[in-house]
Amino acid sequence: MINSGDTVIIGVDGGGTGCRVAIGTSSDGVLSRAEGGRANAASDAALAVKNIVFTVEDAARLAGISEAALSQATAHIGIAGILGTEDSARIASALPYKTITVTDDRPTAVTGALGNQDGYLLSVGTGAFAAANKAGEFTFLGGWGFYVADQGSGAWLGRAGLEQVMLCHDGLADHTPLTRALFEKFGGDPNELVSFSMSAKPGDFATLAPDIIAGAHAEDPWGQAIMKKGADHLIRCLARLGFRTGDTLCLTGGIGPHYAGYLPESFLSGRMQPLGSALDGAFQLASSNATQQLESN
Incomplete structure (x- = not known):
């Protein structure tokens, strides 16, 4: 069970062969991980969204995170096939989380592997x-x-x-x-x-x-x-x-x-x-975004 004041953090790494999710909180870090179907925005955007949502739900169940807490989460979605801001906005608008950043899978891979x-x-x-x-x-x-x-x-x-x-x-x-x-x-x-x-x-x-x-x-x-x-x-x-x-x-x-x-x-x-995987990079970027939001409030 997470503390009521904690921000739920979601990191997603999606590609042509599968979707990987890490979920946790701002204070505890990663609590669980899950893997699902392919998530390539260029090949099939609707399938990518479907597989992301299902895989996040699987990870949330493993971590004991409620649907209500999930809806307030901060997420960074790094997936293959994002070709510009319109693609990012379309994927973000289809996902049920409070704060969502969608990029291609390159920033998450670099962040995970090299850190800073x-x-x-x-x-x-x-x-x-x-x-x-x-x-x-x-x-x-x-x-x-x-x-x-x-x-x-x-x-x-x-x-x-x-x-x-x-x-x-x-x-x-x-x-x-x-x-x-x-x-x-x-x-x-x-x-x-x-x-x-x-x-x-x-x-x-x-x-x-x-x-x-x-x-x-x-x-x-x-x-x-x-x-x-x-x-x-x-x-x-x-x-x-x-x-x-x-x-x-x-x-x-x-x-x-x-x-x-x-x-x-x-x-x-x-x-x-590598210091970590693209999934680690996605979770790190989501955590940084959540921290910046708290500091700006």
Whole structure:
């Protein structure tokens, strides 16, 4: 049971493969966490809202937080697919909490990983982006979504894998053990593969990424080549952000750490483990917002 004077804090991290929620109070911190369905505002905004609400309710029940207290909460919602203020406002207006900030998932990832310190982030999961934090100012590259960006991401790897399979099937490239294994997931039937691709969301493509990473680790030539291609893009992003040898670098997301072996060794001299997750960042930002509100009253 929470104290009546406590502000309920909600942090949400949503993406193409799932939604994660941390809930707690301003005085006690995180009390419980829950996971739910995918929450990508660009792919399906209505589904994103539905899954956020359900997952927050699950976390609230675990923490013993009432519906009335939940309605007075301060929330920071960091989800993939937010493309501007109109998207943020539309998602915020559909959620039943008192104070809501909606951003894309980049600020929450940087805050969670680096805290308040300067450094660089390569966040690579279903999607991908690079970021720099310099004296509290964030600069981002990428994160524009699967259809026009997200190079190196899980979704990008999965789609690249299926593209290579079809090239091999047409005799325009040579099969490797990895491409044969990917093809077998569709029964060796190109029509099944194409049917999958016509309706697949980024998160669906990303389910193939672990196979590609494992294949590259097993020295499959195509697997290694596509991982190197993804790494080359990430290296260009770091250079554009001003990264220099020795600077703090953090690799996060389900795919990010797997790129360490494809980056120049000198880039890893200042590598740090993330201080927290994007979910931790969302909760931290919501807590900061709640504190500022109290101080301004």
